[in-house]
Amino acid sequence: MTEYGFEIIDTLIIDIKPAAKVKKSMNEINAAQRLRVAANDKAESEKILVVKAAEAEAESKYLSGCGIARQRKAIVEGLRDSVLEFAEDVDGASPKDVMDLVLVTQYFDTLKDLGISANNNTVFIPGASSNINNDDISNKFALGMMQGKAANC
Numbered sequence: 001m002t003e004y005g006f007e008i009i010d011t012l013i014i015d016i017k018p019a020a021k022v023k024k025s026m027n028e029i030n031a032a033q034r035l036r037v038a039a040n041d042k043a044e045s046e047k048i049l050v051v052k053a054a055e056a057e058a059e060s061k062y063l064s065g066c067g068i069a070r071q072r073k074a075i076v077e078g079l080r081d082s083v084l085e086f087a088e089d090v091d092g093a094s095p096k097d098v099m100d101l102v103l104v105t106q107y108f109d110t111l112k113d114l115g116i117s118a119n120n121n122t123v124f125i126p127g128a129s130s131n132i133n134n135d136d137i138s139n140k141f142a143l144g145m146m147q148g149k150a151a152n153c
Contacts, residue, residue, distance in 0.1 A: 001008055018026075083098040114120055 079099075079102065083095045083102070086098045087093050087095050
């Protein structure tokens with residue numbers, strides 16, 4: 001246009017009508033970009049859910065551990081008080097005698113609790129030797145199984 005004396009500096013294009021093929025490919029490009037962003041967002045939200053669930057489980061286990069520690073502390077304090085009180089009230093009883101009595105009582109309570117259940121599969125293996133080997137354990141286990149079967153005839 002300069003040969004006619006006109007110079008075009010800028011042009012305003014208001015209505016672009018590309019070919020149908022070009023429109024389709026542009027729409028596919030935009031859709032793919034949106035799908036990529038959506039997939040990233042979904043993965044990030046799933047990651048957050050997994051992290052939060054792990055944090056909640058860790059906190060739950062921590063609090064459970066604190067509760068168990070307090071329970072054990074209370075049991076020990078109660079046993080200590082009972083042992084000292086029993087040893088004071090009963091002439092000739094030492095704290096060791098009292099602890100032996102408590103252990104025997106707990107042993108019988110455990111046996112009672114095991115005996116209450118009809119579907120119990122507990123095997124008692126006798127023995128307290130310090131020189132236990134695998135053959136000894138196997139023999140004691142087999143003996144315990146046979147005794148258990150004989151008792152359930």
